[in-house]
Amino acid sequence: xxxxAVLKTSPKTVIGDYGRLMHLAEYxxxxxxxxxxxxxxxxxxxLYYPACSSAPWQLEGLIKTIKDDGYEDVxxxxxxxxxxxxxxxAYSNKWLPILNRNKIKFQPLTNxxxxxxxxxxxxxxxxxxxxxxxxxxxxxxIFIGSNIIHLPTVKTHGHTxxxxxxxxxxxxxxPKYRHHAHKKIHExxxxxxxxxxxxxxxxxxxxxxxxxxxxAGPRTMEPFYGNIILASEDQVAVDAVSAKIMGFDPLxxxxxxxAHDKGLGVGDxxxxxxxGIDENDFKKLNFGFKxxxxxxxxxxxxxxxxxxxIKWLHRLLFHSPVFISFIFASEFYHDWCxxxxxxxxxxxxxSKTEWGRLFEEYKYGKxxxxxxxxxxxxx
Numbered sequence: 377x378x379x380x381a382v383l384k385t386s387p388k389t390v391i392g393d394y395g396r397l398m399h400l401a402e403y404x405x406x407x408x409x410x411x412x413x414x415x416x417x418x419x420x421x422x423l424y425y426p427a428c429s430s431a432p433w434q435l436e437g438l439i440k441t442i443k444d445d446g447y448e449d450v451x452x453x454x455x456x457x458x459x460x461x462x463x464x465x466a467y468s469n470k471w472l473p474i475l476n477r478n479k480i481k482f483q484p485l486t487n488x489x490x491x492x493x494x495x496x497x498x499x500x501x502x503x504x505x506x507x508x509x510x511x512x513x514x515x516x517x518i519f520i521g522s523n524i525i526h527l528p529t530v531k532t533h534g535h536t537x538x539x540x541x542x543x544x545x546x547x548x549x550x551p552k553y554r555h556h557a558h559k560k561i562h563e564x565x566x567x568x569x570x571x572x573x574x575x576x577x578x579x580x581x582x583x584x585x586x587x588x589x590x591x592a593g594p595r596t597m598e599p600f601y602g603n604i605i606l607a608s609e610d611q612v613a614v615d616a617v618s619a620k621i622m623g624f625d626p627l628x629x630x631x632x633x634x635a636h637d638k639g640l641g642v643g644d645x646x647x648x649x650x651x652g653i654d655e656n657d658f659k660k661l662n663f664g665f666k667x668x669x670x671x672x673x674x675x676x677x678x679x680x681x682x683x684x685x686i687k688w689l690h691r692l693l694f695h696s697p698v699f700i701s702f703i704f705a706s707e708f709y710h711d712w713c714x715x716x717x718x719x720x721x722x723x724x725x726x727s728k729t730e731w732g733r734l735f736e737e738y739k740y741g742k743x744x745x746x747x748x749x750x751x752x753x754x755x
Contacts, residue, residue, distance in 0.1 A: 378610035378642040380617045381652045385586060385605050387433075387734040394437025395444070397607045398582065400652045404445060406609040407578040413442065413523040415452040415480070416548050419465040423711065425719055426599040426726045427589035430527040432470040432738040434584040434605075438525065439478050451518070455485040455547045456749060458555060458703045459710070462486070463746045473741035483518075485548065486749050490514040497570045500634075501563035505556055515549055515575065523578040524548070526611070530604070530618050531589030531597060532665055534673035535561050537629045538622060539594055540615040541581035541608075542569055556694065559680050562630035569611055569640050581614045582607045585621065587731050592668040596714050599726055600663060612641025613648045620645050622665040670714075672706045 381400035385393040407413060415438065418430045435452075442450065452475055454462045462484035466472050475482050494512045502513060526544040533539035535558055545568040546554060557564040572579055585604040589597030604621065608614035612635045616626035626632045626643050636643030650658050669677070683690040692698055726732040 377647055377649050378608065378613040379649045379651060380606060380608040380610070380613050382604060382606050382617065382621075382650055382658060383652045384603055386603060387586075387730040390433050390586060390605070390734075391437045391440060393605060394434070394582065395441040397605050397652065398438070398441050401580075401607040401609065403580050403607065403609070406580055407447070407523040407525070409447055411521060411523050411577045412449045412451065412518065413447050413525065414519065415439075415450065416524055416526050416544055417452055417454045417466070417471060418526070418528050418544050418547065419454045419460050419462065419469070420594040421710070422460045422465045422468060423715060423719075424468045424470075425595060425597075425715070425723065426587045426731075426735075427529050427531050427597060428595055429465065429469050430471070430529065431584045431586065431735075432474060433586070433734060434527055434529075434582065435471055436474050438527065438582050439474065439480065442525075443478060450480050451483055452480055453483045453485050453516075453518075453548065455551070457547070458553075459706050462749060463743065467740060467743045470735070470738040470740055472744070473739045476741065484749055485516050486551075489517040490551070491517045491520075493571070493575065495571055495574055497574065499567050499570065501560040502567040505559060505564065506550070506553075513549075513571070514551070515571065519548070519575050521575070521577055523580070524572070524576050526579075526581040528581065528583050529587075529589065530583060530585035530602060530606075530622065532591060532593040532622065532667040534592055534594075534667065534669035535677070536565070536631060537667050538615065538619045538624060540583060540618050541611040542566075542615050542631060542635065544581070545569065545572055555676075558676060559684065562634060565631040566634045566638060566640065569635055570638075572611075573640065578609070579611060580607070580609050581611055583614055583618060585618070587726070588622070588663065588665075590622075590663070590665040592670040592673070595710060596670050596719070599722060600665070601729065601731060602663060604661070610641045612636055612643050616643045616645060617648060617650065621661045621663060623662045624665070670709070672709055676702075
């Protein structure tokens with residue numbers, strides 16, 4: 377039986393609560409201290425928006441815990457997408473001063489060596505989407521033999537209903553062109569967990585639900601103050617518990633059901649041991665979230681589906697410079713329309729809450745002079 381720790385928390389106690397949470401989930405049992413430990417941050421938007429990316433208190437609580445417990449070889453990483461920039465996102469989300477204070481390097485995955493890797497286990501869709509007939513994939517060299525800790529948030533997602541620990545690996549094991557995975561996103565997430573289990577010495581997730589995201593995730597969401605945090609070594613189980621708390625049936629979400637059926641973790645709530653919260657209180661948790669799709673996700677899904685069997689047209693739209701127009705449309709909608717017209721109003725309301733005031737206490741620091749971020753081929 378898998379174990380998931382769930383704690384109620386508050387802005388005044390959240391840092392200490394993260395330590396208690398991780399110990400309840402017995403994290404040291406699953407993350408050997410002799411190995412490099414990678415903190416996989418979650419950046420869904422270069423700009424700051426509540427619940428969108430890893431929260432600064434989530435990062436601080438995690439780092440304080442592992443430092444106090446003697447983890448020394450630690451590095452924090454995040455990747456690039458066609459619409460995010462790792463250094464600018466780390467600045468906007470206030471990660472850099474926390475990392476610098478703890479002498480932890482921030483490393484964009486665009487600037488590390490990626491090496492071929494051939495999985496031993498069955499792969500469902502990665503080779504079809506990215507590598508055609510080959511079953512040899514590219515992964516970051518620093519991931520081999522390391523521990524990894526994922527830092528997702530509790531939120532909905534227009535492509536996958538919910539998103540969490542399993543989806544966080546999406547940004548670690550696929551380069552910038554990972555938007556192609558939307559064609560078979562659930563199978564891809566299962567494939568990524570399969571690969572993680574082969575390359576990492578230990579896997580753990582620390583999920584923030586202090587401020588959650590409801591609606592058209594992973595960016596244009598309505599902030600919801602959940603005041604909970606979750607942790608587990610079982611990535612399927614922590615995603616299942618998070619989904620249940622949001623108000624979904626976990627086994628009706630494809631990526632959770634597929635991973636459960638494949639034996640990669642436990643997606644059945646009745647087979648998961650919940651610790652840290654009273655059983656009756658846990659049963660009552662239901663945030664009533666509803667997944668919506670932004671116009672960008674709607675059109676992405678529509679175009680990919682309608683052109684899937686028209687290879688020349690699909691390749692023209694998604695594997696040629698024509699795709700640059702889609703990148704521009706996404707940036708224009710999110711950064712230049714939705715964010716100033718809707719997002720900033722919600723951020724203003726968020727700033728009046730206790731969680732908003734806690735966010736304001738963190739400093740942006742100085743955006744460092746970073747080496748050029750290598751640009752992945754987006755096609």
